[in-house]
Amino acid sequence: NKDYAYSIAQKVSLLDLKKYLVEDLSVYARELQQNLYAVELGVTQIEKVVQQLEEHNKGGEFNAIRQFALLRHLYSDWPQWLQFMRQKVASAWQIHAQEIRPYLPTKDDFDEACQVIYILIDVYGLSVEDFSRGLINGKQYTSKSFDLMDCSALARHGFEQRYFDLAEAWFEAIRADNDELHRVMGYDWAHVLQLYARNLYNLGKKELALEVLQKALSLGTDNHRILRQLKLMERGELVPMELEREGQVVNYAEGCRGLFDPPKGLSCHYDFHTHPLLRLAPLKVEPLHREPYIAMYHDVIYESEIEELKRDAMPDLKRSKVLDLSRGEVPDHGRTSMSAFQDYDQSKAVIAVNRRVMYMTGFEVLRGGSSDDLLVINYVPGAQYMPHRDFFGPTYKHYIERGDRIATTLFYLNDVEQGGNTVFPDLGISCTPKKGSAVVFHNMNSTYQGEMRSTHGGCPVLVGSKWAATKWIYGAEQMFQWPCVKPK
Ligand SMILES: O=C(O)CCC(=O)C(=O)O
Numbered sequence: 001n002k003d004y005a006y007s008i009a010q011k012v013s014l015l016d017l018k019k020y021l022v023e024d025l026s027v028y029a030r031e032l033q034q035n036l037y038a039v040e041l042g043v044t045q046i047e048k049v050v051q052q053l054e055e056h057n058k059g060g061e062f063n064a065i066r067q068f069a070l071l072r073h074l075y076s077d078w079p080q081w082l083q084f085m086r087q088k089v090a091s092a093w094q095i096h097a098q099e100i101r102p103y104l105p106t107k108d109d110f111d112e113a114c115q116v117i118y119i120l121i122d123v124y125g126l127s128v129e130d131f132s133r134g135l136i137n138g139k140q141y142t143s144k145s146f147d148l149m150d151c152s153a154l155a156r157h158g159f160e161q162r163y164f165d166l167a168e169a170w171f172e173a174i175r176a177d178n179d180e181l182h183r184v185m186g187y188d189w190a191h192v193l194q195l196y197a198r199n200l201y202n203l204g205k206k207e208l209a210l211e212v213l214q215k216a217l218s219l220g221t222d223n224h225r226i227l228r229q230l231k232l233m234e235r236g237e238l239v240p241m242e243l244e245r246e247g248q249v250v251n252y253a254e255g256c257r258g259l260f261d262p263p264k265g266l267s268c269h270y271d272f273h274t275h276p277l278l279r280l281a282p283l284k285v286e287p288l289h290r291e292p293y294i295a296m297y298h299d300v301i302y303e304s305e306i307e308e309l310k311r312d313a314m315p316d317l318k319r320s321k322v323l324d325l326s327r328g329e330v331p332d333h334g335r336t337s338m339s340a341f342q343d344y345d346q347s348k349a350v351i352a353v354n355r356r357v358m359y360m361t362g363f364e365v366l367r368g369g370s371s372d373d374l375l376v377i378n379y380v381p382g383a384q385y386m387p388h389r390d391f392f393g394p395t396y397k398h399y400i401e402r403g404d405r406i407a408t409t410l411f412y413l414n415d416v417e418q419g420g421n422t423v424f425p426d427l428g429i430s431c432t433p434k435k436g437s438a439v440v441f442h443n444m445n446s447t448y449q450g451e452m453r454s455t456h457g458g459c460p461v462l463v464g465s466k467w468a469a470t471k472w473i474y475g476a477e478q479m480f481q482w483p484c485v486k487p488k
């Protein structure tokens with residue numbers, strides 16, 4: 001897996017690769033053109049030979065010279081022509097293609113790319129028809145439409161992953177079309193229709209499934225298998241496959257789509273008190289929830305700091321991981337951002353931002369265990385952080401020295417064209433990323449217990465890209481900052 005689906009940097013190199021392939025293909029075309037001339041010569045030569053042969057058959061005089069020419073031609077020229085067709089014409093192209101091969105996306109990369117499309121359609125409830133034409137929530141983004149091959153690859157992926165309900169629209173998109181493209185690329189169109197039928201059948205749409213199988217039969221390939229499937233379906237002897245439903249969290253999609261009501265009974269204010277310095281420069285606070293505490297802070301990071309953070313992080317971006325208490329840091333399909341930790345004093349920007357987190361939250365943000373290093377994160381379309389909790393619980397390896405992650409500060413480093421909200425599904429709160437703002441939230445309650453309602457997720461980016469920076473704050477150093485723990 002080369003992270004082609006989720007990496008902002010790799011998308012650029014993928015573009016390079018495509019340019020390279022196009023260049024290569026034009027070299028190949030030029031080469032073909034040159035060879036075409038040779039082939040045309042060859043054709044003329046063969047035509048001449050055939051003509052001579054015909055004349056000979058019509059009773060022209062027997063001629064040793066002609067005879068020899070014919071024989072020699074068939075003996076030595078012809079195999080050469082064959083060889084020429086097989087090798088020479090394609091050679092340069094083949095060598096290049098081999099060189100490029102290691103850089104081409106793998107099956108894993110391709111599956112992730114399909115997954116991106118499925119996530120977006122699912123979470124945002126998009127119409128496949130509009131989406132495949134580049135029309136997203138009423139805005140036209142690209143003139144490029146998905147072609148038949150794109151749609152059929154997506155249909156197949158949905159079927160394989162058992163997202164039958166979502167796959168149906170992709171099958172529908174290719175249904176009406178007659179199969180020129182599929183034939184050209186050597187696609188087994190009857191097989192695609194068979195999958196479509198099975199997909200319908202799994203959704204309980206038996207009649208439609210049978211109709212599609214009839215169409216597959218009319219193509220006249222692999223009829224034996226299709227007939228067998230038809231019989232089984234008709235008799236109801238085929239067991240429908242079960243729909244994959246993993247990863248759906250109540251209210252997450254609603255929050256991502258911005259369907260929550262705005263919070264009530266809380267008003268914006270200036271914070272003069274959390275840190276003495278704020279008397280000079282108060283913070284603009286937009287409270288969103290009281291317990292657990294959630295609030296947006298506006299204008300808390302400068303443009304120049306944002307640029308510095310992004311610039312430093314860019315070359316180090318790696319696929320984000322999650323802490324699994326038994327396995328350690330592991331990649332996770334629920335967290336598909338790319339990110340890079342910034343050392344405590346890596347740059348002026350990091351130092352300033354760390355200090356600002358202290359002013360904002362009132363917690364100590366010291367070198368060492370009181371917080372994780374600032375993590376700069378990038379999400380490309382489809383990338384998300386599925387709902388999760390930031391605290392670990394008492395089984396965390398460093399629970400005694402570090403405590404747990406009591407609070408999180410998440411800075412938004414850009415405006416996102418569409419998508420990318422931070423959603424608290426249990427509380428009905430959804431924050432739209434706004435450049436320069438940050439959301440602060442507490443993950444534990446006042447008795448130092450994990451707060452389950454602090455569950456939150458970063459919605460998939462729909463259009464554009466999302467840059468953010470996270471600071472997770474730990475409990476152990478906060479004995480003077482955290483409210484007294486009531487004894488049980
Ligand atoms: O990107 C987001 O909106 C959420 C990020 C998050 O949950 C985290 O970094 O812990």
Ligand SMILES: [Fe+2]
Nearest residue numbers: 388389390456
């Ligand atoms: Fe989080």
